[in-house]
Amino acid sequence: MNILVILIPVSLFLGAVGLAAFLWSLRHDQYEDLEGDAWRILSEDDDAPHKP
Numbered sequence: 001m002n003i004l005v006i007l008i009p010v011s012l013f014l015g016a017v018g019l020a021a022f023l024w025s026l027r028h029d030q031y032e033d034l035e036g037d038a039w040r041i042l043s044e045d046d047d048a049p050h051k052p
Contacts, residue, residue, distance in 0.1 A: 025031070
């Protein structure tokens with residue numbers, strides 16, 4: 001039962017860290033362009049020239 005004295009505050013702290021990381025990612029526009037990277041991978045246009 002004494003382990004709960006340690007586990008409950010640790011779990012609350014880790015939950016708060018996860019929430020803070022999520023809020024940071026929202027404020028810094030990490031979810032702005034969700035489809036851009038997917039289409040960029042599939043496109044055939046390469047910036048580098050092809051070697052013969």
